[in-house]
Amino acid sequence: MNRYDEALYKVVDTLLAVKECVVVDDKIRHQLVYLLRNKFHEIAVQTTNGANHAGRTSASYFDLERTFRLMGIEAADLNAVKQAYPPGRVVRCSEPQTREEDFHKGPHILLSSTSKQEMASRSHIPDYFPAFPGTHTYKTTMMEQCPNKDYVSVRIRQAENQQNLQKALNGFFLGANPSTSLFSKAKEDTRFNLLEIDTSKNPSYLSALKPVNQVFETDIYETKEEITHAALNCPFLMEPKLKSSRESNDWGFGEDVEMLQPLKNVELESDSEDEVEVERTEVKDGQTETGAMEGQDGQAEDSIQEINWLQPD
């Protein structure tokens, strides 16, 4: 209830008190105040209408006089009222107090928006609304996983993983395999036990010589009785030349340099265990010597021998 309505209620109560009337039902008070308010409104509307009809923008005394004449209000009656109510009895109207909502306090700090841009976009929201809940209550922020991939952290992570793996394996083996303790007295404490490792049957150097992790197409350790083509030209498989026929001078000049020429047209038999005749030619100062080995067959072959490619090595 505003202060004007409160003043009207006081006026009605004063009038009733003057007439020595008591009102039990508040509806009668409300009705009387409503009638009084309507009376003011009616006088104002009629006076304004009269001024508008007369072509005046603002109402004057003459318009009010016309209104009173139409309502049948005479000066004598008003004078009687003036005489009946001395000026000492006046209803006081409280001073106007500015309400808090009349002040512009500015927008409340919305929990959902903190930036100026967001607050400006919400200018249509009244200030008296309560603060909005935080955005986390109704918004899902999509977050991308950004793993730390710098060199140092990756190395540390890998080292830790390997360490953890090794620890796990150690713990598994300690639990699965028999273990022994180095401390004879503290046998109950199993934290520092070591695995009981038996010596292996194979020598340790064998694993280095025989890399089992690497797989080759040809098994070089396979025992073969026939000699391959590469073996024919291998100087290490030839018979060593024990002694040279020529004498070498003191200075070392004219020393023979054996030059071995590859053989051609060499027949090979895969099943034969006989030695293969190898023909060698030595180039020494323009002279050539041919040496031939006689096999069991006693065949002397020429320098150029045909190789039978159909025979497997």
Added chain:
Amino acid sequence: MVGSNFGIIYHNSGSGGSGQVNQSSHAGGAGGDRERTVPASHLSDFMSQLEDYTPLIPDAVAAHYLNMGGFQADDKRIVRLISIAAQKYMSDIIDDALQHSKARTHMQTTNIPGGSKAKDRKFTLTMEDLQPALADYGINVRKMDYSQ
């Protein structure tokens, strides 16, 4: 304009505080002056007396409700004049309701033997008293059935 009579010319005006008496009358305004002579002389004179009189209804309250009706008055005498008119209106209604209440109470006391006859007692106004009082002013007040 304060203290003036708004330039109203009266003929044969004998009341005090009247404006200037001008014997020359305008043809067009003669009839109008007659219409305004009887009530206007009292009203304008009465209004001039309101300079020092404060009615029961405060000026701010009356001006507020007049503004709500579209009426703006810079002269406080006009506002007080309207306040007194509204006060008279309300007083008449209360008087009529009081009369009805007295009549109703008197009928009740006469029916009851040995009824109290306190003269100083106050009369209680009810809707039964207010309804006929407002009916004389053309206002129909009906209490709703579902209201308490």
